[in-house]
Amino acid sequence: MKQYFRRYGIWILVAFAVLFPFVFYSGEISARRDLSVIERLAFAASRPVQFVVGGTASGVSSVVNRYADLRGAKLRSIELVDENARLKLQLQALAEVASENTRLRSLLSLVQRRDLKFRSCEVTAFDPSFMFRNIRISCGTSDGILPGMGVVSAEGVVGIVMRTTSFSSDVLLVTDPNSNLDVIVARNRRRGILSGDAHGTLMFKHFDRGSRVQTGDEIVASGLTGPFPAGLVVGRVSEIVGDSEAVLQNIEVEPTVDISRLSEVLVLLQPSREVDTIRRIGGDEWLRKVVEGTGRAGG
Template sequence: MKRRKVLLIPFGELKTFFRRLFVAILFLIAFFGILLSNVDSLVVSAVDKVIIEVTGPAMQIVELPARAIHRIYTYFYDISHIYADNQQLRQENKQMMILQNKVRTLEVENQLLSRLLNYTPPPEATFVSAQIIAESGDNFTHLLLVYIGDSEVEKGQIVMSNESVIGRVDTVGKRYAKVILITDINSKIPVIIERTRTRGILSGNNTDRPQLIFTRSNADIEIGDVIVTSGVGGMFPAGLPIGLVNKVNNDGSVEVEPIADISRLEYVRIIDYGLSQDSEFLNDFAEGLDNAQ
């Protein structure tokens, strides 16, 4: 008579084995996630989009009381500063009137010269307004989650406040998009100093003062110089304001203060200059710079 083989592993041990296997798999997922995020993996990106879409509505609900508190605070803050603001606006208005006349003259002159040179103007920019619904939750990253609704937004598009560039679109879901701010360590933007036309890269360092790197060592840089996009890399158009030189250190490093006051923003503008298709080039460019560094 044949004896039946019996599985002699106790159920408890089997359960422990599978539990350990499960933990090992979780560690492996995290480990491979880190490896894949370095190569801009489609899998990580797809998972990112799905989770943002799922948690986005919850974030919108959570954000409602915060927005209400912020509005009340802003209301009283504005009232307390109303006189000073009024004086400043009167002063600015006088300067604007003078500038307006100059602009009209320059505009006519520009049109005449463009016709003479047969100049093709760049495509008109279109923009989408998006509400900020979440900020990064720790000190190691600087990003925003914005609600874009059904608008068409693409990775790499530029994100601006009313005044200046604040970042770029990193991940786009169906209704939400993740925006990397210019202060984030992942942000590298080709810029130029408006006054001297000195080129450089504005590199985020996770502080509120990004640094200007790769400038000439003998470059003429002064505090208060305006930093604008250079247009190198093809993703951002040239001439968009970003920040002001805040400090020039003895070691040659330059700290830049962003023009936009991100703390008062509730909405941002995602601008399409029709250039985002070339965004891969900028990524390669930024990676190349990192490698060179």
């Protein structure tokens, strides 16, 4: 036996090292998002290097961005003045519609929509493996950010806050394979789930039976579950594989937000109704467990 191990031990070790990860990941794995004690220690110990590299990167990028901003600034400012004048007119018209909407909702005894409160944060880092899709933003618990809050940009939905520290938060992007979002097709109000995939796009699945989806359809947040208010744009249908009568359809959705060009995001400060209820009944600890537990289910 001893001789056998002396002879083949190295081969067994190599085979184990190669095969074990595949066997391990073929089973159900923990969706734990919080750092373990050892990981927290590593995080704390590496802070000085993080500070130096992060600080240098942010300094250099701010110099480069300032130079890039100055180029063509005159032309851009003229365009923005025009756009501003146009938007002011639109805003006046929309203010009238909004007040009419509020009046009608109160007449119909519908619940009044809350104003969105948000905090602007800078995107400081991306996933270092370039495979998982998450970003780190410059706001943390000291800014009122909590796990479960939604993150958006001017173009639409970005992701959900999964992990927070005092001064930074990690956001799971909608394009990550672990992300699932409750959405509707804006054109016909059909509901479904939008998941991230391995190549940076989104897949529309579990949609209502008999739904018709067309290329170019706008997909928006349903507002029924998750932290995003109804109507917030998530993406547009870019490709449908299999006709509308087919049992199985692969519906690919292109996100409206260009994740690779994100530099600033907005964190929606009011949590969703479910998150509010969970926190009120079970407290922060329970909420944390729920967020970790639904990590695999995304929103």
